[in-house]
Amino acid sequence: MALLPEGGFRSLSVSRQVLPVVAAIGVLVAAYLILTNQPDRTISDPAEMPAHADGALADGPRVAGAGVVEPSSELVSIGTSLGGLVADVRVRPGDYVTKGQPLFTVDDRALRARLEETGAAIAQARAAIAEAASAAETAGRQLELYRQVEDAAAVSRAEVIRAEGEAQAARSRLNSARAQLQAAQAAAGSARTDLERLTVRAPIAGEILAVHVRPGEFVQAGAQQGGNSAPYIEMGQTRPLHVRVDIDENEAVRLDLGKPAIVSPRGAADQKVTASFVRAEPLVVPKRSLTNSASERVDVRVLQVIYELPPADGRFRVGQQVDAFMPARAKAAK
Amino acid sequence: MLWIAIRMLTGDAQKFYGLLFGIGFSTLLITQQLTIFVNLVERGASGVYNAPEAEIWVMDPVSRTTEVNYAMPATALDKVRSVPGVEWAVPHLRAQASVRTKDGDLEGVAVIGVDDATLIGMPARMKEGEKSVLFAPDSVVIDDTGTTRFFPAGVSPIGERLELNDQRAVIMGVADAIPSFTSTVVLYTRYSNALNFVPGTRNRLTFVLAGVQDGVSPAEVAARIERETGLKAQIRENFARSGIDFIIENTGIPTNFGITVVLGFVVGVAIVGLTFSLFIRDNIKQFGALKAIGVTNGKIMGMVGAQAGLVGLIGYALGVIGTVVFIQVFSANPFFKGFYIPWQIPLVSLVAVIVILAITGLIAIRSVLKTEPAAVFR
Amino acid sequence: MTEQPEQPARSGNPAAAIRARGVTRDFPAGQSTIRVLHGIDTDIRSGEMTYVVGESGSGKTTLISIMCGILWPTDGEVEVFGTDIYRLSDTELVNFRLNNIGFIFQQYNLIPSIDAAANAAVPLIAQGMAVGAAREKAKVLLDKLNIGDQADKLPKQLSGGQQQRVAIARALVHEPRLVVCDEPTAALDARSGRRVMDLLREVAVAPDRACIIVTHDNRIFDLADRILVLEDGRITHDGTEMPQEG
Numbered sequence: 001m002a003l004l005p006e007g008g009f010r011s012l013s014v015s016r017q018v019l020p021v022v023a024a025i026g027v028l029v030a031a032y033l034i035l036t037n038q039p040d041r042t043i044s045d046p047a048e049m050p051a052h053a054d055g056a057l058a059d060g061p062r063v064a065g066a067g068v069v070e071p072s073s074e075l076v077s078i079g080t081s082l083g084g085l086v087a088d089v090r091v092r093p094g095d096y097v098t099k100g101q102p103l104f105t106v107d108d109r110a111l112r113a114r115l116e117e118t119g120a121a122i123a124q125a126r127a128a129i130a131e132a133a134s135a136a137e138t139a140g141r142q143l144e145l146y147r148q149v150e151d152a153a154a155v156s157r158a159e160v161i162r163a164e165g166e167a168q169a170a171r172s173r174l175n176s177a178r179a180q181l182q183a184a185q186a187a188a189g190s191a192r193t194d195l196e197r198l199t200v201r202a203p204i205a206g207e208i209l210a211v212h213v214r215p216g217e218f219v220q221a222g223a224q225q226g227g228n229s230a231p232y233i234e235m236g237q238t239r240p241l242h243v244r245v246d247i248d249e250n251e252a253v254r255l256d257l258g259k260p261a262i263v264s265p266r267g268a269a270d271q272k273v274t275a276s277f278v279r280a281e282p283l284v285v286p287k288r289s290l291t292n293s294a295s296e297r298v299d300v301r302v303l304q305v306i307y308e309l310p311p312a313d314g315r316f317r318v319g320q321q322v323d324a325f326m327p328a329r330a331k332a333a334k
Numbered sequence: 335m336l337w338i339a340i341r342m343l344t345g346d347a348q349k350f351y352g353l354l355f356g357i358g359f360s361t362l363l364i365t366q367q368l369t370i371f372v373n374l375v376e377r378g379a380s381g382v383y384n385a386p387e388a389e390i391w392v393m394d395p396v397s398r399t400t401e402v403n404y405a406m407p408a409t410a411l412d413k414v415r416s417v418p419g420v421e422w423a424v425p426h427l428r429a430q431a432s433v434r435t436k437d438g439d440l441e442g443v444a445v446i447g448v449d450d451a452t453l454i455g456m457p458a459r460m461k462e463g464e465k466s467v468l469f470a471p472d473s474v475v476i477d478d479t480g481t482t483r484f485f486p487a488g489v490s491p492i493g494e495r496l497e498l499n500d501q502r503a504v505i506m507g508v509a510d511a512i513p514s515f516t517s518t519v520v521l522y523t524r525y526s527n528a529l530n531f532v533p534g535t536r537n538r539l540t541f542v543l544a545g546v547q548d549g550v551s552p553a554e555v556a557a558r559i560e561r562e563t564g565l566k567a568q569i570r571e572n573f574a575r576s577g578i579d580f581i582i583e584n585t586g587i588p589t590n591f592g593i594t595v596v597l598g599f600v601v602g603v604a605i606v607g608l609t610f611s612l613f614i615r616d617n618i619k620q621f622g623a624l625k626a627i628g629v630t631n632g633k634i635m636g637m638v639g640a641q642a643g644l645v646g647l648i649g650y651a652l653g654v655i656g657t658v659v660f661i662q663v664f665s666a667n668p669f670f671k672g673f674y675i676p677w678q679i680p681l682v683s684l685v686a687v688i689v690i691l692a693i694t695g696l697i698a699i700r701s702v703l704k705t706e707p708a709a710v711f712r
Numbered sequence: 713m714t715e716q717p718e719q720p721a722r723s724g725n726p727a728a729a730i731r732a733r734g735v736t737r738d739f740p741a742g743q744s745t746i747r748v749l750h751g752i753d754t755d756i757r758s759g760e761m762t763y764v765v766g767e768s769g770s771g772k773t774t775l776i777s778i779m780c781g782i783l784w785p786t787d788g789e790v791e792v793f794g795t796d797i798y799r800l801s802d803t804e805l806v807n808f809r810l811n812n813i814g815f816i817f818q819q820y821n822l823i824p825s826i827d828a829a830a831n832a833a834v835p836l837i838a839q840g841m842a843v844g845a846a847r848e849k850a851k852v853l854l855d856k857l858n859i860g861d862q863a864d865k866l867p868k869q870l871s872g873g874q875q876q877r878v879a880i881a882r883a884l885v886h887e888p889r890l891v892v893c894d895e896p897t898a899a900l901d902a903r904s905g906r907r908v909m910d911l912l913r914e915v916a917v918a919p920d921r922a923c924i925i926v927t928h929d930n931r932i933f934d935l936a937d938r939i940l941v942l943e944d945g946r947i948t949h950d951g952t953e954m955p956q957e958g
Contacts, residue, residue: 015347016340019648020644020648023652024647024651026652029655030654030658031680033662038676039672040386041383043386044386044387046454046545047452049422052415058547060418061418062418064415246412250413266450268451269422269451287407300409302409338837342825342826344825619821623815626815627809627810627882628807628838629810630807633838706782707783708782
């Protein structure tokens, strides 16, 4: 534009050319900045998939619940019938024991001493029996001798009565000694039984899950329940494992009992297994929160349903939390 | 004729720049204030946007926003998982807690408990550290606003210890999150940790975040959740909207910004109207001469339109550029963190500019149209 | 910008550029109206420089406004080159003016922010010609008016006389068939006035062009081809010279 009226020798007019061009470029740059700086409000997929139902359950009616893995025998807390110092622990966690296998033994020295005492008492009683028997025999023979004497003068009547008394006493002593023997034998039996009881044995076949007792510790009968101390040994039948699923009582009515459930461990939602139905507990219990302190107050009650897990090489462990999805009875919407 | 019109306009530099200032100032005021307003009320939805995976938020029927909530029993999670169409559902805890800092100060913080296994509910990005640091015991992730509140600039918060409800918490990461409306410090932690950090009440589960299966619309699934569980389920957009509405209903912000925007508009009309009218009045004889020579009213209007258009374009551009520069310059300030210019706002201010110019242009042009060409002979 | 076709002169006498018949004009004044023109009948011929002379308030401005189509008469009709201009629509009338009439205003009314050439080219630009071509054409005319070297200057950079020449160029650049000139010498001394009138006669008067000068400057009456004297809305004299008693 050589024809600019402002004359001058300026080749550009600020107001008519520079400004509009600057404005247009500015608007374009601003539009670009505005459009590229729009916030990212898109929904992103979870980096890791949480527990979810799939297969037929994904679309069909279903009930979800949280559960805990437990032994099929439920958890057996092993106690002791006699108190005392632990002498020996025969199992370690993870051991698979057969029914009757010793688990741990309690110090038996006191009982063995008692057993020896009873042995001595038996011997003593036996000696007393022998002594009484010989006395009784002597007294009997003497009485027999007096009985055979015809001559009444030869043996005074008093002599005879004394001999009869001695024989009688000797027989009584023999009986007494026999009774003592029996008592000593009974005491020995009792001591032997107690000795047997000092060895704690597995009540069922199963896996040792936890051992809370070590040699030298003192165990006592009975008192462990209710306190905050753990049971001495926990075991249970882990072949197979069961899972106890809590189902909200409102949802429980919809549950299709008897159908298998899809179960996945917490934190590994992709490792799903199908668990077969075992039973539903007849008692609806208050929900026990699995994540919070035991003193939590709750107003939700849950139906507990037991499912049997298939063998799964250590993927599930007793006490582990799981997410479960179970089919519901098809029904019209509430 | 437009060539002449533009020269007539720019020939009077004083009025030309006055008009540019008027339009530019109005645009700046309207655009910038609307931007701040929108961003400020959108802070009410920051909680929703900070959990980018959740398509549906399930809550107690009395809960209103991410901050105004009422906890549900723990089994609500299972109920939601039972609803067909729900792909996944995870627990989400939001609660207020008091934190004791290393200096002994007591500060209110928001504790957000995210799903233990998947960490769903965390903001999309981390500023420092990885999300997986939350798997460590007692670890929390602080948001970047909280960092500036708790720690002096330049001090890395990583590894700092806090005391929460008599529990030890260690900051292991900094999340890149949108600040909340009140700029409360936010601590993210795992759900099970959060239960310990927050003083106990009977129910703790404040939200269940759910994803939707492919092929089902979130709205449909939300309706289904409401029907089958009796809980309240809102899709992400609606829940964000609820948060925004809550701010709008419960603060004076809309009034304040509304007044400023109206003022910007009025100032624009006043400055531009006066200047434009003066400009036209100065040139009324020339317009009269043009009319006598033989320029139709239509072409005169075209000329005034072109003048208005040029002023509008440049002034609008200056205002929008000013706003963009403002937002860019202040983006480092925590108050303006995450501020953006919604693309609709420049369009709104463009419409405002057009309305301003239309009003003032029509007022100004009236005198031109009414001028008798015969007046040039007097 | 639609090009208005040139109106062919349909009048029987091709020299009659304007034919005014019974032109009456009233202006409202409060409750009543004042009649400014009382049924003017006259013809303006091409090829002549016609003066319309009269005292202030005699109605000469009103008459000239009506004759060139910028003021509606209350009554009567005006034919310009055979076109009854007050039967045209508004737009047609505007375009008629644009194509057929050139104006020289007393105060020139140049646009201050465009240069002399552009000011002179305004009618061409209004007709739709490109700015560059229009300016070139206007420059030729400015050269003819001896201010070609001032073509790139703004009006405020020009002297009063130079501005007037630009205004004259603007009136002639589109070669109108009627040129209307309002008090061309009012602001000038006698010598300058004469020079302007000589110039006008030289460039504005052509065989096919009518030229009307509105003036009350008696120093230039001797340059007229024809003088119409208006008094109180009536033509009281029509001749080649002023009446002696005037």
